Amino acid sequence: MSTSTGASRASKSPEHVVVAGAGMVGLSTAWYLQERGVRVTIVDRTGVAAGASWGNAGWISPALTLPLPEPAVLSYGVRAMMSPSSPVYVPLAADRRLLQFLVGFARHCTPARWRAAMAIFAELNRDALSAYDVLGTGGTAGHEVREPIRDADPFLAGFASVEDRKVLVDELAHVVSSGGEVDYELLTGDEIRSLEPTLGAGVRAGVRMLGQRFINPPAYVASLAESVVRRGAELVSGFDVVDVNDFGANGVEVVSATGERLRADAVVLATGTWLGELARSYGVKRVVQAGRGYSFTVVPEQMPKNPIYFPVQRVACTPLGDRLRVAGMMEFRRPDAPLDPRRINAIVEAARPMFTGVDWTARQEEWVGSRPCTADGLPLVGATRSPRVHVAGGHGMWGIALGPLTGRMVADGLTGHALPTYARHLDPLR
Numbered sequence: 288m289s290t291s292t293g294a295s296r297a298s299k300s301p302e303h304v305v306v307a308g309a310g311m312v313g314l315s316t317a318w319y320l321q322e323r324g325v326r327v328t329i330v331d332r333t334g335v336a337a338g339a340s341w342g343n344a345g346w347i348s349p350a351l352t353l354p355l356p357e358p359a360v361l362s363y364g365v366r367a368m369m370s371p372s373s374p375v376y377v378p379l380a381a382d383r384r385l386l387q388f389l390v391g392f393a394r395h396c397t398p399a400r401w402r403a404a405m406a407i408f409a410e411l412n413r414d415a416l417s418a419y420d421v422l423g424t425g426g427t428a429g430h431e432v433r434e435p436i437r438d439a440d441p442f443l444a445g446f447a448s449v450e451d452r453k454v455l456v457d458e459l460a461h462v463v464s465s466g467g468e469v470d471y472e473l474l475t476g477d478e479i480r481s482l483e484p485t486l487g488a489g490v491r492a493g494v495r496m497l498g499q500r501f502i503n504p505p506a507y508v509a510s511l512a513e514s515v516v517r518r519g520a521e522l523v524s525g526f527d528v529v530d531v532n533d534f535g536a537n538g539v540e541v542v543s544a545t546g547e548r549l550r551a552d553a554v555v556l557a558t559g560t561w562l563g564e565l566a567r568s569y570g571v572k573r574v575v576q577a578g579r580g581y582s583f584t585v586v587p588e589q590m591p592k593n594p595i596y597f598p599v600q601r602v603a604c605t606p607l608g609d610r611l612r613v614a615g616m617m618e619f620r621r622p623d624a625p626l627d628p629r630r631i632n633a634i635v636e637a638a639r640p641m642f643t644g645v646d647w648t649a650r651q652e653e654w655v656g657s658r659p660c661t662a663d664g665l666p667l668v669g670a671t672r673s674p675r676v677h678v679a680g681g682h683g684m685w686g687i688a689l690g691p692l693t694g695r696m697v698a699d700g701l702t703g704h705a706l707p708t709y710a711r712h713l714d715p716l717r
């Protein structure tokens with residue numbers, strides 16, 4: 288890991304930090320702060336994993352952890368994006384902030400900007416897995432995260448045709464040319480079905496990737512929260528942060544909607560798609576837009592053992608022990624809008640031809656949640672214009688894969704430790 292000390296704006300190490308947001312990113316930050324000897328209080332307006340960290344696909348897959356703005360997204364065209372069955376959906380009535388996001392997003396879909404972002408992701412991916420591994424050992428403060436991280440052996444991608452497969456194969460070639468690592472091989476329809484018999488006749492080509500991992504997101508995040516509490520953190524649910532006051536050398540104060548006040552030396556805002564609301568007054572201008580995704584679970588007759596990806600349909604499937612989570616969609620709408628059943632149906636119709644032995648009417652755990660998306664596809668990690676107010680978020684599609692690495696960077700930044708050189712690309716004030 289390459290390091291530089293200049294990226295930190297913290298003056299001296301804080302003794303007590305409040306982390307707002309008990310998702311993957313906030314809890315990872317709390318965990319790494321504890322590694323640095325800092326006392327932590329975590330507050331969440333609902334509770335553990337109340338946001339995107341619950342219903343996601345749980346992939347920790349360096350081969351696929353890539354920037355969201357990419358040239359291919361634009362090729363969907365504006366018309367396709369406005370159809371409720373399209374995997375990327377933009378409502379007709381876009382508000383000012385959404386328009387600002389979309390214009391910025393489109394600007395970052397050029398091949399040159401995509402390549403630059405790919406190179407940054409290659410660096411992030413190189414450190415992402417080791418940041419996870421530490422959680423499982425308990426680090427120096429002990430009390431490891433008990434829920435396992437599973438090796439995807441292998442991680443499969445399925446396609447309706449050899450022609451469809453080209454999109455992923457080209458993308459993997461770009462990963463390699465950007466400095467990333469991917470170990471993969473091509474499969475026929477019969478070969479991929481022999482590895483995963485639940486796949487149906489609709490799958491006529493495949494890719495088998497090695498070196499990828501996955502978690503059961505609700506179980507893992509609950510286990511991370513338990514670990515953080517065992518390590519001495521206070522976790523306060525029902526604390527809706529509405530204000531953050533900075534008192535300079537006298538620290539900070541977070542204020543709840545019901546008027547409770549919590550003092551600390553510093554605060555980390557890890558409130559997912561709601562990050563902008565609190566961070567804006569500290570100079571964070573980047574819009575964090577909700578990219579809403581949907582998921583549900585089914586119980587196939589033959590349970591897959593590993594994740595399966597359908598890149599063309601943009602559907603992600605992950606085994607959660609006794610059931611299969613099926614996830615997809617990217618809907619740019621406000622995060623609190625109700626679940627739209629048309630999107631669930633669109634995922635079902637996209638996935639149905641690819642499987643056999645699944646009762647798609649027996650769906651459980653239907654869910655919608657918001658990926659915290661930035662227009663340039665890069666997270667927001669580090670100090671704001673106050674050295675006592677840090678942000679950790681904006682990971683879009685990849686806050687699970689990059690949560691622990693982010694937590695480590697934020698903890699290091701706050702406690703005056705050296706940061707990796709790539710941290711400068713994630714500067715929240717960019």
Ligand SMILES: Cc1cc2nc3c(=O)[nH]c(=O)nc-3n(C[C@H](O)[C@H](O)[C@H](O)COP(=O)(O)OP(=O)(O)OC[C@H]3O[C@@H](n4cnc5c(N)ncnc54)[C@H](O)[C@@H]3O)c2cc1C
Nearest residue numbers: 308310312332338339340343344346528559580686687688
């Ligand atoms: C369908 C889908 C599939 C995905 N698959 C993957 C995947 O396979 N791999 C991957 O890496 N990523 C995946 N993601 C993305 C990933 O889920 C997110 O990037 C990640 O969960 C974001 O974590 P977070 O902690 O930043 O935010 P969240 O998990 O949203 O947590 C934010 C927390 O802040 C709290 N909060 C908000 N505002 C306040 C406030 N004012 N005061 C107090 N608390 C507040 C919320 O209650 C919430 O608990 C997927 C997302 C979706 C939707």
